[in-house]
Amino acid sequence: MKRIWKASLAVFFSILLVAGTMPLTGQAKKPKNDYEGYSQVDVGDDGMVASAHPLASQIGADVLKKGGNAIDAAVAVQFALNVVEPMMSGIGGGGFMMVYDGETKETTIINSRERAPAGATPDMFLDENGNPIPFSKRSTGGTAVGIPGTLKGLETALDMWGTRSMQQLIGPAIKLADKGFPIDSVLANAIADNQDKLSRSAAGEVFLENGEPMEEGDHLVQKDLAKTLKMIRSEGADALYNGQIAEALAGVVQDFGGSMTPEDLANYEVTIDEPVWGDYQGYEIASMPPPSSGGVFLLQMLKILDDFNLSQYDLKSWEKYHLLAETMHLAYADRAAYAGDPEFVNVPTNGLLHPEYIKERQELISLDEVNANPEAGDPWKYENSAANYEAADQPNDREYGETTHFSVTDRWGNVVSYTTTIEQVFGTGIMVPGYGFMLNNELTDFDAVPGGANEVQPNKRPLSSMTPTIVFEGGEPVLTVGSPGGPTIITSVLQTILHAIEYDMELKSAVEEPRIYTNNLNSYRYEERISGGVLDHLNEMGHNFGPNPTTIGNVQSILIDHENGTFKGVADSSRNGAAIGVDLKGKGKDKGK
Template identity: 50%
Template sequence: MTRQSDPKATEKRSVRRSETSRLERRAFLGALGATAGAFSIGATAGTGAGAPDGVQKATGIPGFSCDKRQFTCGQQVTAADGMVSSVDPIASGVAATVLREGGNAVDAAIALQYVLTVTQPHGSGIGGGGFMVIYDADADEVSVVNSRERAPHGATEDMFLDEDGEPIPFSERIQMGEAVGVPGTVMGLETARDLHGSRPRQRLIRPAIDLARDGFPVDRVFAEQIAENWEKFNEAAKEAYSDEDGNPLTEGDTHVNTDLADTLEWTKWWGADAFYEGPIADDLVATVQAAGGSMTADDLSDYDVTLDEPVRAEWNDLEIVGQPLPSSGPSTVIYILKLLESLDIGQYDLRSPEKYHLIAEATSLAWADRNEYMGDPEFADVPIDGLLDDEYLAARAERIQVGETLADYEGGECVEAGVPPGVDAPQATTSPDAKYGSTSHFSVVDGDGNAVSYTSTIEQFMGSGMMVPGRGFMLNNELTDFNAVPDGPNKVEPWKRPLSSMSPTIVMRDGVPEFTVGSPGGWTIITSVAQTILHRYVYGLDPLEALTEPIVFTTECPPITWEDGVPASAREATEALGQVWRDESDGDIGNVQVIDIDDELTGAADPTRDGQAVGFDRSGWHWPTGKRGHGKTD
């Protein structure tokens, strides 16, 4: 992968912009005008009409169509020279086009994320943050760009408590100005481009600008989230997501967001400085403060990403590699998978009662330790080595028995945290509220073997419900990921990053990526990723089968949440052992996106939304038969 900066830059934990650059560009931005939408640069209109050529029209990029010989599109496809899997067909098409033009996996990922800001604002965007796990084939190393949101310097540990010292209801917290973290996405994308990119920012952000200015059709999920979140929207969001008559946009309507196009134009020319200094930053801060938050201009200008060493562990002759803390995701995925490996779960049938019972018990143990010990390592002394210690995990696994439960779930008991090496005793941290927010995950692999697994978020669907007036993007409510009760390693502290469940993961064999995986879904992200890996490698399912096989989720305190397809006979059998299940299924859990990497690439997109995998072949010839017996499907 082409690297455009000093390789020693990766040794720096904190990445910030130079003071000279910031001051010069702040002066320019100030002169440009402080009012919203101060300027607009016209976009080149796209060509073509109808689907799938409608994707070409929406992106304004000539050369992409699912009908073209170099591209193949579907829920599971194979290709030789590049693969993208994302929640959005338009974004997948943009990323595949970047690959066709010679861009690498990071270039494609950057372009894709900017497009998601436009087409999937309910799940992610520049008003939030995320984690990008990158495999650099030339360097033969995995690195992580951590752009998690931070609490403002003015945050207080009791800011989510009412006047009586009780937690403010979660439904109210998510709309508070205090819930908005300092966004990190723009800084994260710019850092990844500086370290690994091969294409100019102007090229990578152009498709998103064209989409925002020219418009695109609202998909089913976008329309549903506009309707469901309408009452929590501020006036700017309502105006942006309504038609000419002031009614909420519905599926098939064209959404145009010229304010966002202008914001992205600023970013196109001036990068992260345009977002963290000047008029955009001022408007962002004013929006948060008007809602009661403490965020200041200094909070934005001080924001820094970190370049992290991934968490990694051996499992089933493979290596699981992913984002470390402050995301609990890959660490907890590893914890669960290693317990299930000790229990030899593969001896039980795919939809057997024993399989679901062991997954639920292993997940409960993992959640007890996650909630007790994990937090931002810049602020908390997390015993992560002890939690993932093989002897400790083997001892935890020995507690699980097929014929009984770990606790009296029917009596309201929860599983207790363990005592890993390096810890004297649990602190009895208050259990946080269950988080079932949403994000976006996508994976990209290029023909040179570079790989990206990237999860980004604004927390709940539509975040805080606040759009920055005149700027066109939604603000996160990420700080609700902190524990409302100020105890334990995940309590609120100034400049701290809240604990996350995002799980961008790469499965490696002999040091080379073999599988990329991730999902949205709040706390359920972890179970979606762990069980997808389990289904792929223990049960031998093809990628699409692995991510669509019905899954279950619980914390240290049941009931068990389940997807349609989990047999009633299995639920009834485990209930006889003391498990407690929800009365109704949760429908769909998560939205997993994967890429399987072998002689050819196989991408699979979760059908629970409108995602699409897009493969690229330079020769224009597609593999007639996929690996391990599957073929191209539409």
């Protein structure tokens, strides 16, 4: 990715000249910076961490400085994010960790997606009349809680690649929880926006003071979470999946109407998966396979767009946004029809990415008009299997989830791209009493109406949109990218890759360029700094962009320059994240993997 790096370095050094005196161009989304000593752009010779919170990035960078590898650092970052970004991820949730092993040159996925408990049923999100329970209700009860997988995933990653123990790596997070830290604007806003949800459980005792939300700058101490992390330090993942924490977790889920039991927790296992691969303009792209829909439909959209030569149109033109929107409509129609857990249903991955099927989908896109009725195609004719389910119409009431993503690289060539979540902000809003961690509402990612590929079944994993991705050139990793944002995740990763490769943009600019999102259900979102005239033209064509912009995603990305041996990290300005590079003197190659 040499052309990107030439632009990246030129812009980066110009940024250094003005840092502290003026904002980066195109950072209109940037919230108040609560940790002024940190930067959202950095370059390092020996490693890089980019995450959505500066304290987590610092902890990861410290692990790298002390000789740990990227996997060690990623484990420490996840534990830290559980403390400083408790509304987005943690041991009460799950995720997908993609690891490129610099020694073996293999790319592997630790799949710690949550699973439905044994007592889950296909109709558990329907009321007594057979109608879907409103999302606001089904997302805050015990039936929404999936068996968490994050901690098992971290333990598995260390077993496979780690050079440090969990006991060492969890220490900084324990200190943060025990001693506290200043609340930043993102966490403060999340607490205020979810006051009622938090007040129903032990979470109210942690994030509310006398019933009122804690505010930006307040000092947050989480003693119960610190206690839990200390138990994990002593007992490993078994502390959560067996014993008193498991009893308390299952008990509070049942108190809120769920069916989870300690046996469900004891039986949970992660899976080790291979990426789904595709190519785009000479680059090889590794991304998430099912049960995430992220990789398949990221690659499908890239393949559909490839022949349109998108960069012939101006970066901010209506033509660009129209082609993006039409491609999204088709991909999300296929996603709704065919994506699910491959342990339970046949997913036509090869058919969805088959060249002839891509041509069929391309022929449905016109530069002159909107496809008013985007429908799923028939990829099964390019498969050796057949559907073992029937699609069912679903309510269009699902709210956009939140999550977090971070990326880590080290001097031994290891790369981690990790998206991790408890689904909505603060998940269900249910905290395990006495143990201080939030529980996910991941099972709302299942279809509410039974019958389709993504219907609820015991031990099944709900469909995900998480899309941690690594881009390769000539067999070497050159870019990591990922984002939170529920179903918008896929399109945030898509547009970042398009901006970097198709439009040859410097990485920070590629991340900050305003994004759009739309799907097959006539749902539209867009970010600020898209011209009103462009939006008007799109709406005149038949699109439905509303009057109010929003924030879409929060991309964390690292660019790897093999020629210069340098890493450039970027944290999206829509949160208070930080990129922290590592530079070592007297470095050696005899540690880590």
